[in-house]
Amino acid sequence: MLMTLREIIAAVLVAGGVFFFLVGVIGLIRLPDIYMRVHATAKGDTLGLGLCLLGAIVYLGFTYTSLKLLLIITFIWITSPTAAHLIGKSAYRTGVEAACGDIPVKDISGRGNQT
Amino acid sequence: MIETVLRAGGYILIVLMFVCLWRAGVGPSVPDRIVATNLLGTKAVVVLVFVALATEQLFFVDVALVYALINFLTSVGMAKYIEKGKLS
Numbered sequence: 001m002l003m004t005l006r007e008i009i010a011a012v013l014v015a016g017g018v019f020f021f022l023v024g025v026i027g028l029i030r031l032p033d034i035y036m037r038v039h040a041t042a043k044g045d046t047l048g049l050g051l052c053l054l055g056a057i058v059y060l061g062f063t064y065t066s067l068k069l070l071l072i073i074t075f076i077w078i079t080s081p082t083a084a085h086l087i088g089k090s091a092y093r094t095g096v097e098a099a100c101g102d103i104p105v106k107d108i109s110g111r112g113n114q115t
Numbered sequence: 116m117i118e119t120v121l122r123a124g125g126y127i128l129i130v131l132m133f134v135c136l137w138r139a140g141v142g143p144s145v146p147d148r149i150v151a152t153n154l155l156g157t158k159a160v161v162v163l164v165f166v167a168l169a170t171e172q173l174f175f176v177d178v179a180l181v182y183a184l185i186n187f188l189t190s191v192g193m194a195k196y197i198e199k200g201k202l203s
Binding site: 003007010011014015017018021022024025028029034037038041044045048049052053056059060065068069071072075076079080082083084086087088089090091093094096 | 116117120121124127128131134135137138144145146147149150151153154157158160161164165167168173176177179180183184187190191194195197198
């Protein structure tokens with residue numbers, strides 16, 4: 001089974017991306033708190049999708065389709081941290097409790113009613 | 116060979132999507148469900164790109180681009196809705 005060097009690089013990048021998605025999903029299941037889950041899944045999203053689509057770009061070469069894939073990567077790298085930040089902020093404002101007692105969420109949870 | 120890698124990665128991602136669906140069903144608070152849905156949509160984008168490459172039908176990449184846009188819009192809308200009680 002003969003593979004060119006470009007296909008080997010693409011396969012390694014796709015496997016790394018799937019690995020980072022696996023790490024993000026493990027974080028989503030195992031972590032005890034909404035804030036920790038946001039933290040884990042934002043990184044898993046960004047790195048996993050970036051590596052998978054970078055592997056697809058390497059496999060395709062310089063075409064218009066790889067330009068579209070680069071557009072998807074840029075868009076997700078802008079929007080995924082934004083969405084994670086907004087979800088975390090809405091959880092904080094609506095008073096979702098943290099798992100460890102150090103964060104004074106209960107004192108500030110009334111702010112969601114004012115603004 | 117690269118088709119085998121893409122197909123195996125797609126199967127693994129579909130299994131992980133079902134795991135995210137479990138978190139979206141079980142999750143104790145509403146932001147848990149939103150996080151799980153966001154991650155599920157990102158995985159769907161990657162699965163669409165893999166389908167486009169494995170079946171040599173490259174118009175699925177356009178579908179993946181539009182899906183990424185709608186996924187971000189869903190997350191932001193749900194976050195603003197549970198925070199303020201309205202969408203404006």
